[in-house]
Amino acid sequence: MNLLRLVSRSIRGKILRSALIVIFITLLAGLMLSSTLVLSGMVSGLRTGMERLGADILIVPHRGWETGMAQGPLLASELVIGRWMPADNLDRIAGVEGVEQASPQLCLKPLTGTPLSSTERLYPVAFDPETDFTIQPWLAKKLDRPLGLGEAIGGNCVTVPQGASITLDGYQFDLVGKLLPTGMWLDEAIFFRFETAEAILGEPEISSTIIPPDMPPNPLSAIMVKVKPGYSIEQVAVESIMTVPGTGAIRGVHIMRILQAQRAGLLKTLFLTLGIVWALVIILTGLIFSLMVTERQREIGMLRAVGASRNFIFRMFLTESSSLAVVGAIIGVILGAIIVYAIKSWLTSTLGIEFLVPSLPALLALMVIIVAVALITALPALLYPAIRASRLDPAETIVKEI
Numbered sequence: 001m002n003l004l005r006l007v008s009r010s011i012r013g014k015i016l017r018s019a020l021i022v023i024f025i026t027l028l029a030g031l032m033l034s035s036t037l038v039l040s041g042m043v044s045g046l047r048t049g050m051e052r053l054g055a056d057i058l059i060v061p062h063r064g065w066e067t068g069m070a071q072g073p074l075l076a077s078e079l080v081i082g083r084w085m086p087a088d089n090l091d092r093i094a095g096v097e098g099v100e101q102a103s104p105q106l107c108l109k110p111l112t113g114t115p116l117s118s119t120e121r122l123y124p125v126a127f128d129p130e131t132d133f134t135i136q137p138w139l140a141k142k143l144d145r146p147l148g149l150g151e152a153i154g155g156n157c158v159t160v161p162q163g164a165s166i167t168l169d170g171y172q173f174d175l176v177g178k179l180l181p182t183g184m185w186l187d188e189a190i191f192f193r194f195e196t197a198e199a200i201l202g203e204p205e206i207s208s209t210i211i212p213p214d215m216p217p218n219p220l221s222a223i224m225v226k227v228k229p230g231y232s233i234e235q236v237a238v239e240s241i242m243t244v245p246g247t248g249a250i251r252g253v254h255i256m257r258i259l260q261a262q263r264a265g266l267l268k269t270l271f272l273t274l275g276i277v278w279a280l281v282i283i284l285t286g287l288i289f290s291l292m293v294t295e296r297q298r299e300i301g302m303l304r305a306v307g308a309s310r311n312f313i314f315r316m317f318l319t320e321s322s323s324l325a326v327v328g329a330i331i332g333v334i335l336g337a338i339i340v341y342a343i344k345s346w347l348t349s350t351l352g353i354e355f356l357v358p359s360l361p362a363l364l365a366l367m368v369i370i371v372a373v374a375l376i377t378a379l380p381a382l383l384y385p386a387i388r389a390s391r392l393d394p395a396e397t398i399v400k401e402i
Contacts (some may be wrong), residue, residue, distance in 0.1 A: 003312070003316055003319060004319070007316060007319050007323065011323070011324065020288055021288050021321070021328065022327055022328040022331065023328065024328065025325045025328025025329055025332065026328040026329070026331045026332040027277075028282070028374050029330075029332025029336065029370055029374040030335050030336035031277055031332075032336075032373060032374055033332065033333045033340075033370045034337075034339060037337070037340045037366075038340065038347065040358070041340075041347070041357055055133075055224040056225060056233045056236075056251065057224075057225040057233060057236060057249050057250065057251055058222055059093055059240055059241075059244070059247050059249055060085075060222050060223075060250060061083040061084060062246055062248040081123075082109075082212055083221065084215065084216055084219035084220065084221065085221075085244075085246070086218070086219070086220070087218040087220055089223065089247065090102055090220065090223055092244050093223050093240055093243070093244060095243075096240050096243050097231075097236075098227055098232075098235065099225055099226075099236060099240075100226045101131065101133055101225070101226040102131065102224070102226075103127065103128055103131040103132045103223070103224045104127070104128055104131075104220045104222070104224075105126065105127045105223075106125065106127075106194065106197060106219060107123060107124075107125050107221040108123075108124040108125070108126070108211060108212070109124075109211065110122060110123045110124070111124070111169070111209070116160060116166060117155075118158075119157045119188045121188055122157075122158070122188060122189070122190060123185060123188055124168065124192075125189045125190070125191050126192055126193065126196065127191050127192075127194070128193070133224070134224050135153065135179070135186065135191055138179040138180050138182055139153065139179060139180070140178050141162075141177065143176065143177055147177075147193055148176075149193065149195050150172070150192075150196055150199070151175075151176045151196070152166065152173040152190050152196070153175075153176065153178070153191040153192075154191075155178075155179050155182075156179055156180060156181045156186075156187040157187045158178065158190060160175050162175055162176065162177060163175065166190075168190070168210070169209045169210060170203060171199070171200050171203055173190070173192065173196075225240065234251070237249035282380070314387065322375070325374075329370075329371040329374045329375060330371060333367040333370050333374075334367075337367065340357070341357065344357060
């Protein structure tokens with residue numbers, strides 16, 4: 001008896017049953033690959049965001065909050081709007097022992113309901129491109145020259161495409177760069193040089209809109225600080241506020257905890273949903289295979305009657321179910337990869353972080369691993385019917401059919 005011929009004839013003879021098995025395994029493998037890509041993309045994106053954020057400490061004008069504590073307003077850039085500190089604080093902070101780099105920012109009045117942003121607000125922010133290490137690392141495409149006067153970089157939510165001109169209440173900018181999604185207030189901001197901010201101050205009709213009337217000369221809203229390797233962030237923060245009284249120091253680690261907490265609920269829900277779906281798929285696959293054995297009892301009895309051994313019956317059922325499972329797993333990982341890549345932009349906007357996908361070689365390796373894992377996961381559903389079929393008594397199965 002030819003094993004492969006019997007398996008092939010059985011699969012072709014019961015197309016609907018075979019299709020159901022393939023569909024269930026496709027669903028299992030597809031869910032495993034897509035969930036793995038989503039989770040790894042989220043983790044990679046968040047890790048990249050942490051690395052790009054760069055600031056170990058934020059020095060801000062102190063207004064009653066505890067040093068080291070940061071809440072949601074910080075991520076919305078509301079913490080420093082309308083609060084100022086002198087520009088000479090920058091040199092004093094840069095001179096603190098343990099400070100490797102210090103970069104200033106100036107947050108002007110946000111625009112509300114502007115068509116320039118897909119969100120409710122647009123934050124105009126002046127920064128120093130020469131010392132910056134928190135904004136430009138997020139550029140989708142690196143600039144091949146320094147940011148010039150009248151030029152701007154837009155956050156991910158800015159609706160104007162890169163290369164176009166943008167008019168901000170009468171002042172025209174050239175949008176020369178766009179940021180990748182950050183999941184922070186940077187998405188809702190437009191960034192330009194301090195020299196551009198000074199030029200805006202010379203436009204009275206603009207000053208009344210985005211320039212606060214009580215803003216003092218040469219102000220700063222915040223100073224981003226990077227700590228030298230080997231120095232304690234906590235100690236440098238304390239030294240900074242002692243050097244510059246009237247300021248507060250917010251440690252970057254607290255910002256990361258806020259970002260991680262925002263994703264924790266989504267991750268738990270995703271894991272729970274996938275666990276339930278995987279369990280249901282495995283149970284249904286096992287049920288289909290078991291019904292296949294019950295349906296083919298007479299065939300099993302006839303094979304045993306003409307000399308087929310228990311081992312042959314076991315191998316026949318295992319080969320058939322494994323063949324269908326392999327086909328389903330391959331289809332599943334291909335569809336899973338296509339779907340995830342197709343909704344990559346949607347995932348990026350929904351998750352609020354840059355969603356990173358693996359390279360083609362890494363994806364192919366992951367697909368092979370998922371196929372193997374899916375087959376191992378479904379192994380109990382494949383083995384049980386084969387074992388059950390091999391143990392059927394040929395005389396009893398033939399009598400039952402008669």
